[in-house]
Amino acid sequence: MTTIPGLVGAGLIVIGAGLGLGKIGGSAMDAIARQPEAANKIQTAMIIIGALLEGLAFGALILGK
Amino acid sequence: MLTLVPSFTMNANDDQHQSDAHHEEATHHENNEHDHEALPHSEEEGYNDGVNSKEEVAEYIQHHLGDTHDFIFFSDEAAGHHYGFPLPIILVDNGLKVFMSSEFHHGDKVVKKGDTHYRLYHGKIYKTDAEGTIQYDEHHHPTNAKPLDLSITKNVFSILVISIIMLLLFRSLAKGYKNGPIPTGFARVLEPLVIFVRDEIARPNIGEKKYRKFMGFLLTVFFFIWITNLLGLTPLGINVTGNIAVTICLALFTFIIVQFSGNKDYWKHIFWMPGVPVPMKIVLAPIEVLGMFTKPFSLLIRLFANITAGHTVVMGILAVIYIGKETLGTGGSIGVSLFLTLFINVIELLVAFLQAYIFTMLSSLFIGMAVEEHDHH
Structure with missing residues (x-):
């Protein structure tokens, strides 16, 4: 990871994960604003998808070490 | 292992270049008591100055993330004192060898048991000769033989302590219900959490009919991960869920439970997906088989990486006290470091709960997928 390609790769992973998390969070906020009564279900789904994305990002960071 | 910080320190590289020199030195000092020069020790250089350079900080964090054979709360580097307690070492190597x-002496001395000499080097036990010489390959990895090490290490000890804590807590909760439906004392804290796991995690994901059978596993995993994560935030230096062997074990439980509780529909959906054309069934089968393994794999990686990253960040920011001493001044570096550490620690408090929640939630989701009864069209 200390090599320059490794660091660039880590940066790319973080950018990708950040975009993904932003999209999930933004869509969830929109959905909650439209249907505040469904906020609990939307939050649960948001956290699950966020966790899956996070697992992928961490997996990439570790495998790309 | 995850390497968020450069793992090989300057000292380690020096060792590599000087291993021959050290070897000579070691034979030279053969008759002396085991003094510091007799064993090439990576903490030797700068030993009296405390933690100063970035390399030492990196090494210190690596040391924290790894497992050790003794429980050290803090060390007085200048005096060479380590405050903590030793743990038993159990080696299987031509019979059982048990000693403390x-x-x-924290790696400073070679221990002779039977005909074999053992040496503790970077948290691992190697078989050596009487001087404790470590041979290296070209990547600076020791090539000495290792005995089968079944020791009660720091992590094993922490797991045992946490098990006892959980046993006491939940026995008191269970006993409380014999006297009436309303819990008393600390059980009032635990009951809402148990109900949270039941009503928010198990019931919606596994289904009303079958969730009861899996509650034992889900509650154990939830509270084990949560209590372990919380204890990891204390200055005790426990790092159990940041150890990949522990998370592999936890994910293995989920994997085995999912496979053994899977019904006919579950296996049919893996090997012969209904409702798609035959060529598609053949293509989907290997993907679904791969999916069987990637689900627990993502579970174990997520928990391990989150906790490792959290500990690394907290310790890295704490190290600002030493690194930023010259540029910020003593007071400034302590202030910046403590403020940021407090900030990260509060986030970690949330992460500790969130990871326990996610692990339990996804486990119950996978179990739910395996036991689900499908409507047959």
Whole structure:
């Protein structure tokens, strides 16, 4: 990871994960604003998808070490 | 292992270049008591100055993330004192050998048991000759033989302590219900959490009919991960869920439970997906088989990486006290470091709960997928 390609790769992973998390969070906020009564279900789904994305990002960071 | 910080320190590289020199030195000092020069020790250089350089900080964090054979709360580097307690070492190597880790003197001494000499080097036990010489390959990895090490290490000890804590807590909760439906004392804290796991995690994901059978596993995993994560935030230096072997074990439980509770529909959906054309069934089968393994794999990686990253960040920011001493001044570096550490620690408090929640939630989701009864069209 200390090599320059490794660091660039880590940066790319973080950018990708950040975009993904932003999209999930933004869509969830929109959905909650439209249907505040469904906020609990939307939050649960948001956290699950966020966790899956996070697992992928961490997996990439570790495998790309 | 995850390497968020450069793992090989300057000292380690020096060792590599000087291993021959050290070897000579070691034979030279053969008759002396085991003094510091007799064993090439990576903490030797700058030993009296405390933690100063970035390399030492990196090494210190690596040391924290790894497992050790003794439980050290803090060390007085200048005096060479380590405050903590030793843990038993159990080696299987031509019979069972049990002794306390204090005999190693934190890696400074070679221990002779039977005909074999053992040496503690970077948290691992190697078989060596009487001087404790470590041979290296070209990547600076020791090539000495290792005995089968079944020791009660720091992590094993922490797991045992946490098990006892959980046993006491939940026995008191269970006993409370014999006297009436309303819990008393600390059980009032635990009951809402148990109900949270039941109503928010198990019931919606596994289904009303079958969730009861899996509650034992889900509650155990939830509270084990949560209590372990919380204890990891204390200055005790426990790092159990940041150890990949522990998370592999936890994910293995989920994997085995999912496979053994899977019904006919579950296996049919893996090997012969209904409702798609035959060529598609053949293509989907290997993907679904791969999916069987990637689900627990993502579970174990997520928990391990989150906790490792959290500990690394907290310790890295704490190290600002030493690194930023010259540029910020003593007071400034302590202030910046403590403020940021407090900030990260509060986030970690949330992460500790969130990871326990996610692990339990996804486990119950996978179990739910395996036991689900499908409507047959």
